[in-house]
Each structure stands twice: as structure tokens, then as C-alpha cells.
Amino acid sequence: MAINQDLFHYPEAAKELFIRTEDITFRDGTRVSAEEIWEFLTKEAPVRFPHAFDNGRYNRNRISGDIALPYSLKDEYLSLTFNDRMLKAKQKGIPVAFVQGGQCVDPYYAAGAIALRPASVNQWAACQREGVTFTQAQVLREDDKERASQSISFEVCNTAGYEYIQEGSLPVDMIAPYSCLRCSDVSYSLEAHRHGKRQDVKLFLGDFPMADQKNKEWAVEYFAENIKRLIRSIDELTGRETTEEDLRKEIILHNEGRRLSREIAELWWAPDTPPTNGKDRRAILQMGGMEVHGDPEASLCVLREGKRFIEERVRKGVKGHGLIDKPARIFLCGSCVFPSDYRIEEGGGVIVGTDNHWSNISTLVEETGDPYYNLAKATLSYPYEQNVYERAKWTAEQIRKSRADGVLFMYNWGCNTQSAMARMLCDEIKKLVNVPTLIIEHEFQASQSEQLLNRVSAFVEML
Amino acid sequence: MSKVTAFAGVDVGSLGTKTVIMAEGEIIGSAIIRTGINTEENGWNGLNAALENAGLTRDDLAYVVATGYGRISAPYANKTVTEITCHAKGAHYIHPQTKTIIDMGGQDCKAIRLDDDGNVADFAMNDKCAAGTGRFLEVMANVFKVSLDELGPLSLSATEVLPVSSTCTVFAESETVSLLARGEKPENIIVGIHHAISKRVGGMFSRVGVQNDVFFSGGVAKNVGMRKALEEALQIKIVEPRKDPQLAGAIGAAVIAESAWKRGR
Known part of the structure; x- marks a missing residue:
């Protein structure tokens, strides 16, 4: 059967400029x-x-x-080579941990492991399926969802990760959630592990103290002990002993990514018409978390080069691809989900920021002193995990910095924490920055419903 | 004869395709047709029917705006706009003092709050539950073996409001069948259905904040029983529309078309 698919082709005319740009150097020292x-x-x-x-x-x-x-282009390359790179790392005996709870990944890399959040694990699983069309990929994702819905809960999200780990097709060595009030996903992955076949996959639960934890000395020290315990667990997998110095070096490396990401955001937010479209904004800023492509060094290469290009575009007044002049700027809050950037841009808007992972990307870790304590202090300070008033204050600050015209709070169906928080947080944000807000419930599925996109489009028109 | 510069608004909804032709700010033609399975064809058919009603041809159209769920397949349109914005503009055109809109269409229900210029200030939308939609009422009409248009007038003759607790289409249908089986009067059940829907949509209105004047738009707005039930449940007075409320979205689209054309967009 002939399949009619409109495929994107990189134009040959773009080659000459692109091949003159920098190599990517990976953590294992290899280059492309x-x-x-x-x-x-x-x-x-x-x-x-x-x-x-x-x-x-x-x-x-x-x-x-x-x-x-x-x-x-380099972001696309890293995304599409995910399975190749992970399999190569596994052949070298590098353990892979499935991490949740908005944690930074410094300790994992310090201990010689790779840390992947649910979205990255999904990307890994997607790259295992070769030769499938967009529609076939959607059908397979729906099948994943159905399988996880049946075996865990019908509210479950980010499903490929859980089920593929339990089936053994994704060779993950460790499941390591933090028990923070970030998302309900943590409980789903724990349930998947509890009922699953792969009891040999190591389980580590980071016990996250609650309620103004960052200002309590005992809580910081307690959480520092959890990070030590985490690193010891990874050491059991690698057979090596991670030192304080290893962790300190890793924190310095990851801080560079976090700093670059913050600097790029400041540059990107400055012009009335941003220098890139929403997808490319998300791609570069996410890299600052050093998790997204499973290779912090590769992310750093792209971040360093990316910053120079953004600087140049802002200086020359280059308008982001597909954006209208002075689009309506939307700040996105809530779960890890997001609406189609392209649909927003078609309607004359653009997403300028998010609160979720930006919360940990924009939090630097103190580089001198006890690295465990510093990491614990930073982790317990993430604005996203604070009480609703503190979280709203920080979000309002990001809204002001990004000069957003409105706030879209989007939570995943089944994300009980974010759904419970949505209205109160939006009301607080309104008090602080007086911008329109819209709350949308999103269902995790292969394609976003027209009803959902309709609301988003109407919100853009309203702004 | 001088050439007319006309503008069209095409609202391709899930049950009905509504089209309005405007010239110099006045409605000069309109059409409401049943939506079929070919979305693009529905738009063309609606447009042709409205043009015929106005005595014009496609060459007379300067600008077309498409709205509704079918707007994503509208090659005849110069621009697409969501029906939320279009209902706001349409209600403002029909009744300029409108501050809140209750829109009940074929497949969803919305509460929209407007500013003084007819721009959307806030909105809430129910697309998860069939309560408050034309489709729900259509299923209920089928149970009573009456047309959709007869439901409203029938409910006005009710002697008491029977509680209908289910707003899920399937369970409400079963509940209605059970009530009929035990000998309850159809009109008392129908008024109960209208009240159940009103209560269900009430939450959306408290979210956006109801302000007078309240305009009821969409196909369900033609149902006098539904209108009465909403007024009672929400304790509001709904304005009497001077135009067909089912055309509100298409009118808004035509208003936007004229304005966009004048601004050169």
C-alpha cells in the first residue's frame, strides 16, 4: 500500500554553512x-x-x-541517535538510571552512570522503532499507553518508560525517583516496578523532606545523606568508588550548562519578536539541565555554540522562523506537557518559558564546600517544589523576565499534584502580575485533541 | 449595478454549518445546513447557500473567515479564527451590551466573558461531558420520538420538574427510558433534563464570573425550555436576541472578515 507522507528535507543549499560549524564532542571523548x-x-x-x-x-x-x-539540526541529531548512543554506552558497561522527581543529574554522572527522565526514556524507546511512518508511530504509542493503562492505572502517563523497562527491551539498570510533590508519575513507575517482571532492576527512592525544607538544616543534611546513598547505590553497579572531588567536578560542569541556559534565556527574552521559534527555544534551554540527550558534554557543546548564534540573531534583529512580528507571549506552567508550538505560532503567539524543568535548570549549585550538602541545598530550593505562594512568586518573576502576556497552566490527566495546584497558583500569579491565565487539562496521547488546541488558539487570540 | 463588497463568516460546527454574508456592517444573507462528513464540502455548500440567499456570487466576496471545528479544512477562507472569539464578536454585534455568553453548540459548551469592545476577557469550556450539548439533547429527543425543536416547547407544559441525575448521555438515556416506563409524563422528564444540564454548566459560569447582559448563543439557544432552565438555575436574565442565536459564530466571523479586510489583512 502506498503511503502518502509529506516529509521534510534539509535543503542542500544549507549544507555549506552548516558543515562549517563545530563538532560535537561526547562524554566518552569521541567526536562527530x-x-x-x-x-x-x-x-x-x-x-x-x-x-x-x-x-x-x-x-x-x-x-x-x-x-x-x-x-x-544538532538537537535533532542527538534525539535521533539516542538508541545508538545508549546501546554503545551499555556495551561499555555504563549503567542507565530512570530518574523522576525533577532532580538534577549531577550525582549520576559523577558516579559514572547516565540518568534519563521519562521523556528521554520515551525517546529512547521511539528510536528503537525504525522505518515507521508518523501514523504508525502514533498507533504504536497508543498501544504503549493502552498496555500501561491496563497494567498500572488508566491515569498513567509517560508510559513507554515503565513498560519497556519491565519488559526488558530498554536495558535500564536502576529506577531512582525522588518522593517530592512534583508529579504523580513517581507513584506510577513505582507501581510498574512493584508488579513488573524485572525485579533485578535496582530501586532507589530518594526520601524528599517536605515543607520549607530548604531552610531547615536537618532537612538539607538528611537529603545530603540520601544523595550519598544514591551514589553508593550506583557505585554498587559500577564497582568503582565515587569521591567528593568527582561530584564537585561534575557540579562545576553542570553549572556551566545551567549558566549558559540562563544567559541564553535572557538573550532570547529581550527582543519583542524572539530570535527562534518555540521548539528551538525549548530545545536549547532544556539542554541546560544536562539530562535531555543523555550526554552532558554533548549538550554543553551545543549550548556554547547555540549561545553565539542567539547573540548574533538578537544583535541583528533576526526574527524566529515562522513567528509573526511581536507575537503574543505565553508562559507555560504545570506538568511536563506542552501544547503544539506550531499551532500557537500559526495563531500569532509563542511560548516564551516554562516553570517545570526551568525550576532546576535555573538553580545553580554552590561549587565550594561539601558537594553533597550543596547539591541537597540546591535540590530542596527548587521553586517548583515549594509551597504555592513561593512557587507563584518565582513564577511571577519568570513571567516578568520573559515579558509574557499570559499564562497557560496545563496539567496532564492523572497528574494529581499539578491539577490540585492549578487554580490556586493561577490565582496567586494573577495577583502578582495581573496577566490572563488559562487552565487546561491534557490527556497524554499520541496527538493532541482539536478541543485542546482550540482552547489554546482562543487564548492566543484573546491575548 | 454597482458591485457589492461582501464578507462571509462560515461556522462549520459538528451538527450544523452556519454561514453569514455581510456588506457595510449589515447581514445580507445567511444559511444553516446540516454538517455532513466532508468538512470542506460543508463549508463550500454553506457558503453557496448563503450567497444564493444574498443574491451574490463568490466573486462578490472580498474576504472570508472560517470558524468552528471545520475551520481547519477551509481552503475557501482567507483566515481562520476560533469560535470562541467569533461568538464574542457575534454576540457583541447582535447585542452590544453583552458581557457574558453561554454558548451551547453541537459538541461542546462554553462560558465566555467579554470586555466592552466584544473582545474575549476569559472563557471556560466543557468538552469532556456531553451535558449541555446539542448532541445530548438530540439523543434525548430521539427517546421521546420528537424533533429537537419540539423539546423546548414541550418542557414549558411541565407540571413538575423530575430529577434526572445522570448527565452522561448513555446513562441519562437509560434513566429517561426508566422514567417513561414507570409512567412519568414526558414533559416533566424533559424539564428535568434541562435543569440537570443547567446545573452541570453552572460551574463553568462561576469560573469566568457572570456579568449582565447575558447572551445565549449556539443551536441549543433556540430551545426555550433550556433557556428558561438556565435562567432559573443561574438566577440570570438572558437577553432576547434580535438575530438567530445559532448564527452568532458566523456573524462574528463575518464581522472579523470585514475588519481584517479594512485593515488590509
């Missing part, structure tokens, strides 16, 4: 040149991952199309 990346994206990847090249309106993750922005 821009020319090799170009070859992969134009020849190999479209054959192996046709779904990722689907250029249809309903593919909210479709390729950005900003071909003059090298980091956008």
Missing part, C-alpha cells in the same frame, strides 16, 4: 563533525526514522525548519 551530522540527517535518518521527518500539521514535534540555526 558537522559534515557527519549533515550526512546522517539527510541520508540515514530519513530512512530509519521517517516519522520524525513528517512535515504534517499534526506532528507537533516536526522538524523546526530553521535551517540557518545549526543547534536546531
Whole structure:
């Protein structure tokens, strides 16, 4: 049967400029040149991952199309080589941990492991399926969801991770959630592990103290002990002994990513018309968390180069690809989910920021002194995990900095924590910055419903 | 004869496709047709019917705005706008003092708050539950073997309001069948259904904050029983529309079309 699929092609005309850009250096010391990346994206990847090249309106993750922005292509490269790189790391005996609870990943890398959040594990699983079209990929995602709904809960989200780990098709060595009030996902993954077949996968639960924890000395010290316990657990997998110095070095490395991300955000927020579209904003800022591609060094390479391009675009007044002049600026709060950037941009808006992972990306860790204590102090200070008033104050500050015109609070169906918080947080934000807010419940499924996108479009029109 | 510069608003909803033709701020033609399975064709058919009603041809149209769920397949439109914005503009056109809109369409129900210029200030939308939708009432009409248009007048002859607790379409249908089986009068059940829906949608209105004047738009707004039940449940007075409230979205789209054309967009 012939399949009619509108596929994106990188234009040959963009090659010359792109291949002159920098290599990516990976954590294991290997490198990939821009020319090799170009070859992969134009020849190999479209054959192996046709779904990722689907250029249809309903593919909210479709390729950005900003071909003059090298980091956008490098981000695609890192996403599409996820399975290749993870399998290579596994062959070298590097353990992989499935992490949850908004934690930073410094301790995992200090101890010689790779830490992946649910979205990254999903990306890994998606890259295991080669040669599938966009529609086929959607059907497979729905199948994943159904399987997890049946075995865990019908409210479950981020499903590929749980089930693939338990089935053994994703060779994860450790499940390591923090018990913070971030999302209900933690309980789902614990349930998946409890009933699953892979009891050999190590389980680590970081016990997260609650209520003004960052200002209580005992809580910081208690959580520092949890981080020590985490590192000892990883050491049991690797057979090595992680030192304080290892952790300190890792914190310095990850702080560079966090700093770069903050600096890029300040640059990006300055012009009335942002220098990139929403997808490329999200891609570069997420890299500052050093988790998203499973390789902090690779993320740093892209961040350093990306900052220079953003600086240049802002200086020259370059308008983001597909954006209208002075779009309505939306700050996104809530769960880890987001509406289609492209649909928002079609309607004359743009997402300028998020609160979720930005909370930990924008929190620097003290570099001198006891690294365990410093990391614990930083983790317990993440604004997203504070009480609603403190979280609202921090969010209001980000709204002012990003010059957002409105706030969209979007929570996943089944994300009980964020749904309970939505109204109160929005009311507080309104008091502090007096911008319109809209709360939307989102169902985790392969494609976003027209009803959901309709509300978002109406909100953009309203702004 | 001088050439007319006309503007069209096409609202392709789940049950009905509504089209309005405007010239110099006045409605000169309109059409309401049943929505079929070909979304694009529905829009074209609606447009042709409204043009015929106005005595115009496609060449007379300067600008077309499409709205409703079918707007994503509207090659005939110069611009697409959500029905939330269009209902706001349409209600403001029909009744400029409108501050709150209750919109009950075929597949969803919305509460919209407006500013003085007819712009959306806030909105809430129910698309999870069938209560408050035309489709729900259509299913109920089918149980009573009457047309949708007859439900409202029938409910006005009720002697008491029977409680109907289910607002899930399937369970409400079973509950209605049970009430009929035990000999209850259809009109008392119908008024109970209207009251159940009113209570269910009440929460949305408290979220956006009800302010007078309140305008009731969408196909369900033609149901006098529903209108009465809403007035009682929400303790509000709904304004008498001087135009067909089912056309509100299409009118808004036509208003936006004229304004966009004048601004050169």
C-alpha cells in the first residue's frame, strides 16, 4: 500500500554553512563533525526514522525548519541517535538510571552512570522503532499507553518508560525517583516496578523532606545523606568508588550548562519578536539541565555554540522562523506537557518559558564546600517544589523576565499534584502580575485533541 | 449595478454549518445546513447557500473567515479564527451590551466573558461531558420520538420538574427510558433534563464570573425550555436576541472578515 507522507528535507543549499560549524564532542571523548551530522540527517535518518521527518500539521514535534540555526539540526541529531548512543554506552558497561522527581543529574554522572527522565526514556524507546511512518508511530504509542493503562492505572502517563523497562527491551539498570510533590508519575513507575517482571532492576527512592525544607538544616543534611546513598547505590553497579572531588567536578560542569541556559534565556527574552521559534527555544534551554540527550558534554557543546548564534540573531534583529512580528507571549506552567508550538505560532503567539524543568535548570549549585550538602541545598530550593505562594512568586518573576502576556497552566490527566495546584497558583500569579491565565487539562496521547488546541488558539487570540 | 463588497463568516460546527454574508456592517444573507462528513464540502455548500440567499456570487466576496471545528479544512477562507472569539464578536454585534455568553453548540459548551469592545476577557469550556450539548439533547429527543425543536416547547407544559441525575448521555438515556416506563409524563422528564444540564454548566459560569447582559448563543439557544432552565438555575436574565442565536459564530466571523479586510489583512 502506498503511503502518502509529506516529509521534510534539509535543503542542500544549507549544507555549506552548516558543515562549517563545530563538532560535537561526547562524554566518552569521541567526536562527530558537522559534515557527519549533515550526512546522517539527510541520508540515514530519513530512512530509519521517517516519522520524525513528517512535515504534517499534526506532528507537533516536526522538524523546526530553521535551517540557518545549526543547534536546531544538532538537537535533532542527538534525539535521533539516542538508541545508538545508549546501546554503545551499555556495551561499555555504563549503567542507565530512570530518574523522576525533577532532580538534577549531577550525582549520576559523577558516579559514572547516565540518568534519563521519562521523556528521554520515551525517546529512547521511539528510536528503537525504525522505518515507521508518523501514523504508525502514533498507533504504536497508543498501544504503549493502552498496555500501561491496563497494567498500572488508566491515569498513567509517560508510559513507554515503565513498560519497556519491565519488559526488558530498554536495558535500564536502576529506577531512582525522588518522593517530592512534583508529579504523580513517581507513584506510577513505582507501581510498574512493584508488579513488573524485572525485579533485578535496582530501586532507589530518594526520601524528599517536605515543607520549607530548604531552610531547615536537618532537612538539607538528611537529603545530603540520601544523595550519598544514591551514589553508593550506583557505585554498587559500577564497582568503582565515587569521591567528593568527582561530584564537585561534575557540579562545576553542570553549572556551566545551567549558566549558559540562563544567559541564553535572557538573550532570547529581550527582543519583542524572539530570535527562534518555540521548539528551538525549548530545545536549547532544556539542554541546560544536562539530562535531555543523555550526554552532558554533548549538550554543553551545543549550548556554547547555540549561545553565539542567539547573540548574533538578537544583535541583528533576526526574527524566529515562522513567528509573526511581536507575537503574543505565553508562559507555560504545570506538568511536563506542552501544547503544539506550531499551532500557537500559526495563531500569532509563542511560548516564551516554562516553570517545570526551568525550576532546576535555573538553580545553580554552590561549587565550594561539601558537594553533597550543596547539591541537597540546591535540590530542596527548587521553586517548583515549594509551597504555592513561593512557587507563584518565582513564577511571577519568570513571567516578568520573559515579558509574557499570559499564562497557560496545563496539567496532564492523572497528574494529581499539578491539577490540585492549578487554580490556586493561577490565582496567586494573577495577583502578582495581573496577566490572563488559562487552565487546561491534557490527556497524554499520541496527538493532541482539536478541543485542546482550540482552547489554546482562543487564548492566543484573546491575548 | 454597482458591485457589492461582501464578507462571509462560515461556522462549520459538528451538527450544523452556519454561514453569514455581510456588506457595510449589515447581514445580507445567511444559511444553516446540516454538517455532513466532508468538512470542506460543508463549508463550500454553506457558503453557496448563503450567497444564493444574498443574491451574490463568490466573486462578490472580498474576504472570508472560517470558524468552528471545520475551520481547519477551509481552503475557501482567507483566515481562520476560533469560535470562541467569533461568538464574542457575534454576540457583541447582535447585542452590544453583552458581557457574558453561554454558548451551547453541537459538541461542546462554553462560558465566555467579554470586555466592552466584544473582545474575549476569559472563557471556560466543557468538552469532556456531553451535558449541555446539542448532541445530548438530540439523543434525548430521539427517546421521546420528537424533533429537537419540539423539546423546548414541550418542557414549558411541565407540571413538575423530575430529577434526572445522570448527565452522561448513555446513562441519562437509560434513566429517561426508566422514567417513561414507570409512567412519568414526558414533559416533566424533559424539564428535568434541562435543569440537570443547567446545573452541570453552572460551574463553568462561576469560573469566568457572570456579568449582565447575558447572551445565549449556539443551536441549543433556540430551545426555550433550556433557556428558561438556565435562567432559573443561574438566577440570570438572558437577553432576547434580535438575530438567530445559532448564527452568532458566523456573524462574528463575518464581522472579523470585514475588519481584517479594512485593515488590509
